Amino acid sequence: MSAGAEPLSLRLKVWRQDDEGSDGRFEKYDLAGISADASFLEMLDLLNERLTLEGKEPVAFESDCREGICGTCGLMINGRAHGPQQGTATCQLHMRQFSDSAEITVEPWRAAAFPVIRDLVVDRSAFDEIITAGGYISINTGAAPDANLTPIPKEAAEASFDAAACIGCGACVAACPNSAAQLFTSAKLQHLNLLPQGQAERWARTEAMVEKMEEYFGSCTNHGECSVACPKDISIDFIAWTNRDYIKAKFNNRKLLGGR
Amino acid sequence: MPFSADVAFPPSHKSPSAETRLTLTAHKKPPDSNRRRIPLPWPLSIYQSAVGKKWVMAITGIALLGFVLAHMIGNLHIYEGPIETHEYAEALRDLGGDVVPRTWLLWAMRSGLIFAFVLHIHSAFSLTRLSRAADERYRGGRNYIAANYASRTMRWTGPIVGLFLVYHLADLTWGHFNPDYVRGDPYHNVSASLSNLPVAIWYIVANVALAVHIYHGAWSIFQSLGINSPRFNRLRRGFAGLFSAVILVGNLSFPVLTQAGVIDDGGDSRVGEASSAPANLVSQTALAEQPVE
């Protein structure tokens, strides 16, 4: 449908900031002849090529896989995390989503826990902290087990897989008016908590990850903004399950681990 | 990284090795690292977490919803007339009649409600503070897609309802604002207060705020408590809409129908139980000015 579409002229408003400590500002760039088939990141590449040729500092942004699986490329585009198209990461967004002579505002994720490193790049290591707190299974796996040795109900497997689709991009936090990380944390919790292999450490994991999350992020008020921003369409049902698991964990850990 | 057999169980989730910690957080500390300053013993520790506070907010929210519904339905006695309204008010004081002394059960319910309000408001303030500290403003603004008007105004509608509640008690329970207040005659007091147009408008505004608060709150409860099942999930929105609509229609009927003259005792209290109360004298005077029937 878009093949052969007219090239676009755009006015970009891009956030520039030298480092965490310094003040940032928007800078405007006019771009012409951008193919409607270019991805958003390719469009930024073209901008950077031009800036480099002009002897200016290119815009710092992050990307790796450019196919929606690594989670590094998140940008706030016209006030929406990952831009106007639902269910895709910034790298999967194409310029055909924008009209000719559109003004596009590009900002980094903003949350106290995601400090800006430079321009559009933020430090998401608060997410790593949450994973480090318990987002793993510490069992000795030994040799490969027989297939079907551990039966898993189809529904549980599918729900777990849906949660496991989280790429840790941070869009849920970026889109949330509370900067809450409930969607990320619950996805990382539930893909393990739903499976037999995740049961042994379920309660310790739940308490540890939720409380680590609360050290960095805000409190969920059930807006649902995270789920529509999420490139993997992760459901807020996982947040509900996590809320329940957390209270159960507060009871079970007391019994099992003597926790507070 | 493969684990060797000497992994401790339960694994120490709480403390990643000092080395990992250093590489991960070398340049920043949690924005809210000081929050859990004094760890309280279980089960108070649950309330120290944000998810725990949200549970408390939801459970107290359920109690408040129950109260708001019962209060609205009970007040419909007004449409039966002054005597019936008075009898209903008396019946509330007589609750638990033969078993406990008069008004004890009413006071027990009132205490529970006050407790619920205090916890609901405390958790609301505390979580709002947490979120304010965690969020940062987008210079170009943030577009909202899923968040609705109700969910985004909870921190306004809540305090409006709270302020209204204080006014409402002062007005109709303590009789501070109404020179024509007659203790023990709620019909008369409602009629006297709500026939005043600014007061009626304030009641309407506050009850619209309450309904908007409930529209998000009654949905939000399910999420906060983790009550989630594909069997009824799609009914939650409808439940919240219906609940807030019922409360809205019932509560708005009182100021609207007083203004329309349906609730009106002509300024004449017929059930002044404490006939020597000074407040009653005022209405006796008012009575004297009425043409004698």
Ligand code: HEM
């Ligand atoms: C009779 C009056 C009230 C009722 C029926 C009521 C009901 C509710 C309900 C059901 C919730 C949802 C709880 C949850 O999701 O876990 C809620 C949340 C909330 N309430 Fe109230 N509430 C009332 C009064 C107040 C007052 C006086 C305040 C004042 C500070 C307040 C502030 C809040 C806030 C800030 C939230 C959280 C909003 C959110 O998480 O999105 N409420 N309320």
Ligand code: SF4
């Ligand atoms: S839950 Fe979705 S939005 Fe949040 S980090 Fe994971 S993939 Fe990104």
Ligand code: FES
């Ligand atoms: S670059 Fe990997 S998800 Fe976008």
